[in-house]
Amino acid sequence: MAWIHTAAVLLLGARAVLAPASAALEQEWLSATTNAIDGQQLFSIDCSVPESDCDIQEDMSYPSVFLLQLDQPAVRYRGARQAAAMLHFIWRRTRPAVTQGLDAEGLAAFKTADETVFVAYLDSSDRELFGVFEDIARRYRDEFSFGTVVDPAVAEAQGVKAPAVVCYKPVDGDIVTLKGFEGVEELDGWVKEASRRVIGELTVLNQQRLLDRGWPMVYLLGSTESERQRLRKSLYKFARNYYDSLTSVVVDPFEFPDLMGKLGLEPGVFPAGAVHQLSKDRIYPYPKGQSFSSDALQRWGLDVYQGRIKPWTPPGVTTTYEDLGPTRVATRKISMANMPGVKIRIAGHDEL
Template identity: 35%
Template sequence: MSIAGTQKSLISIDCLSESALCDEFGVISYPALRYFDGHGQMKSYRGPRRASAIALFLKRAVRPAITVLNADKSAQFQSVDETVLIWHINPRDEHVATILKAIASQYQDRASFGSVPTEGTTTIVCYNNRDEQKFTLSDLTAVDALPNLLESCMASLIGEFTRANEMKYLQSGKSLVLFFGATLDEREAFVNEMRPVAKMYKEYLSFVTVDADEYADFAIPLGLTPGVFPALAVQNPMYGQTFPYPSGAEISPETVGAFVMDIVQGKVNPWDGQSRQEKVQKHDEL
């Protein structure tokens, strides 16, 4: 199979029958993707298991790590990827070009990088086209300025919650709004609908989706009914509180926004640790 517009090929390897080969290239779980540039360099794909995300990774892989631009091409380059960083570099700041080379090498699998000369102040502009956000950095003197720009720009307004990043979200200091969807289409529809709400509360809440088939066990300690999806819950890790969204209720930007406000105003009590079935059984016994 060929990658559109290139002479690169895609090859599928069965790690069960070719375990030695997979071990050689560091494949410890699968599906996994490795890209070989034909010059002895290998890149590992670390993104979500979505065709659209994998296609973007392959397009980045065949593109130069840094695309040299002029003023006209700069505007067009802004939209080539979900995350695009354009470095406007004044020739007097030669050290910035060295920094760009190192950053592009580290993050090329997740973002596209462009460089354009300027007679003004050296400035980095990052476009998060997925969430329609723009971040600008013109003061590179602060030690954490560039890492903070990268983290802010590359982060999704609504991420994907998995075992691999569970601790990152739980230790972020923010409450979580977790949406459980059984299908990719269901989760992507939630993301597209809920972006305005996630943007409004991004300082205080992290909105995430959860693959209800793969991580169904995540739903139980949140007070959600096992196997009943889509479902949603709000969790405050700092205080150990969970607020299950009413089962079967409409999940929309308006209703979720109202649910969050009700929690903030103390109109919704946190889950007491009993499932709905347990409460029914206890009521019947009484």
């Protein structure tokens, strides 16, 4: 493929018979091309045409999105299939992993430039902590934006004392602060938890770390981006109330085509939802046809918690459940409010 200097490309199968997954992604891609800023070049290729050159990587699957930059390996996009998320990815990947030395004006813009932003407030002479932060930035640059502030006056204006790292999540209105850090693994663990949205999007990049929390997973599946946004809006109150003890995500069923079957849900029926109690590996499909509201989900969840609803049993499996009464729903609890040096401010209010 003859590459131009920097471009993002959507690779599709036969357009005449676009599969639902390709059709859904192409719709978001068209929106992204409409809203791309200067310097972001986006185009798509029909890979079913004989003369098309789609040989970017081995084991190609369609649809796929790649970022192409001259003299650099192609980078495959594995995030949420939303126009805004894809544009954020291009913006991150065409900038340094860390935006250094933000001033007051630059910081104000940077904090809202992405869905999740990490800013390290550091002493300019502390090269060790700069190295730790840069290591983490390289690990997660496909998902989040990273910047630094070294001007004490800028830090003071933000009410931050160096060294510290602040996670800004403008969509949820959350600000999470880590006061002081030392090693890479300490910062890595904090970044994983601090970055978690009230209702995030399940992706191949974050799936395992969300499962690793150990708390029940609440899966909310919608067939279109607009339907997933409606689920986010209607269940935000519920997910906010149980943020520490549940992991709530919306799911693009075309990105995870086998998930509905694994959750005991009827294929092709949307919206749909289920809870996976990870500590006991039990799955509870949300009743088909029941409304998706915070109150309805909370009432159903209470029935699950008190043992009035039995877990789903896969076809052909015989089992009994003898301890369906109230029980702790996970083997451990991760509460950032109790982590040393961590302060959480939610929607402008401090949570102690």
